[in-house]
Amino acid sequence: CCNRTGILTQIAELSWTADVPSEVKGLLGSCVVIPCSYNYPDPQGKAKSFTGIWLTTEGDRVIYHPTESKIVKQYQSQTKLLGDASKNCSLMIEKLQQDDRGPFYFRIEIEGYDRASYRNNKVSISVMVLIFEVNEDENVSVSCSVFHSCPTYPPDFHWSHSGEQHLQTQKLQNGQCKATSTLTFHSNHTDHNRPLQCTVTYHGGKHPETSKTFKVKCKCDVISTFDDSRKSLTGEVKLNAMNKEQRNLSK
Numbered sequence: 001c002c003n004r005t006g007i008l009t010q011i012a013e014l015s016w017t018a019d020v021p022s023e024v025k026g027l028l029g030s031c032v033v034i035p036c037s038y039n040y041p042d043p044q045g046k047a048k049s050f051t052g053i054w055l056t057t058e059g060d061r062v063i064y065h066p067t068e069s070k071i072v073k074q075y076q077s078q079t080k081l082l083g084d085a086s087k088n089c090s091l092m093i094e095k096l097q098q099d100d101r102g103p104f105y106f107r108i109e110i111e112g113y114d115r116a117s118y119r120n121n122k123v124s125i126s127v128m129v130l131i132f133e134v135n136e137d138e139n140v141s142v143s144c145s146v147f148h149s150c151p152t153y154p155p156d157f158h159w160s161h162s163g164e165q166h167l168q169t170q171k172l173q174n175g176q177c178k179a180t181s182t183l184t185f186h187s188n189h190t191d192h193n194r195p196l197q198c199t200v201t202y203h204g205g206k207h208p209e210t211s212k213t214f215k216v217k218c219k220c221d222v223i224s225t226f227d228d229s230r231k232s233l234t235g236e237v238k239l240n241a242m243n244k245e246q247r248n249l250s251k
Contacts, residue, residue, distance in 0.1 A: 016040055018089070018106060018118040025126045026096045032080065033147040033178055034123055036089035036106055042118065049111035050085040057103045057122050064091055083149045083175060090176070091151065093125075101125050140187050142199035145180040147172075153202075157181035160197035 018038040026032030054064040061072045062078040071079070075093075082090040089106045103122040109115040134140050148155055154169060154177070163185030170178045181198070 003021075016116045016118075018121040020089075020106065020118070020121040020123050021236045022122070023124050025128060026093070026100075028096055028098065028127050030096055031092055031094040032096050032125060033176075034091045034093070034104070034146070035172075036091065036123075037087055038089050038106065038108060038118065040108065040110065040114070040167055048113075051109040051111070052081050052082075052085045052089055053107040053109065054079065054091050054104055055107060055117075056091075057105055058120065059064070063093075063104060088149070088175065096127055098127055101127060102187075112177070134187050134188060134191075136189055138187050139184065141184045142181055142196065142198075143180055143182045145178060146200050148177050148179060148202060149175055149218055150202075151177050154179050156201040158199045158201070160195065160199075161191075161229075 016039070018036065020034065020036045024032060024034055051066060052064070053062060057060055062070050063075040064070065064081060065071050066081075068076055080092045080094075080096050082088065084094055085108075089108070091104075091106075093100060102124040104124075105117065105119050105122045107115070107117040144157060144159075146155055151171070152171075157165070157167065157179075159165065159181070160182065163183045166182045166184075168180045168182070170180075172178055183198075
């Protein structure tokens with residue numbers, strides 16, 4: 001009997017299909033990566049040269065193109081296609097702004113062969129603005145996460161605040177990796193209104209960064225356990241604090 005699963009898999013591989021999330025989350029002012037992969041019918045191996053393009057669904061404004069002059073001014077020098085364009089259509093947007101919400105879609109042009117627009121696989125970006133409040137004289141943990149596609153050269157993290165650092169890496173699907181740096185430090189009144197920056201250096205010299213300002217409450221104010229998590233494809237910040245009374249009870 002024939003292998004039905006094998007036949008279905010082969011048909012899927014010979015179709016114009018794309019795998020893109022409907023929404024990703026990004027931090028205002030930071031960078032965000034839209035994970036994306038696609039397939040195309042090429043039974044005779046004619047596809048050789050690929051041009052990947054990202055556009056807005058409204059007005060078909062070009063936000064990424066290998067030729068910089070074809071990109072609308074707002075996105076020039078702000079977008080980059082990651083990985084091998086023959087299968088990987090992942091897009092990085094730097095210095096994320098409030099109006100970078102999309103929706104966006106991917107288009108592939110294969111020289112001397114064919115072209116296709118994946119309009120049904122549109123993606124929107126949820127732009128987040130984070131404000132953090134912690135107590136004075138508390139232990140604070142902050143995590144900065146980025147996605148990258150080069151496991152041989154993982155990104156380097158640099159924090160503007162001193163403290164204990166821990167690095168964790170994770171392999172994901174479609175050749176993507178996630179690197180997370182966690183900084184732990186003891187808060188005091190000098191941290192109030194002080195920017196906390198996480199700068200990431202990618203192989204090749206790219207330096208995306210995110211900066212958030214802490215609001216430090218006087219230690220005479222007692223609050224309950226604080227756990228605030230904000231997640232994104234490009235950044236993740238977690239704050240955890242316990243007041244002195246709770247810390248003594250937990251011993």
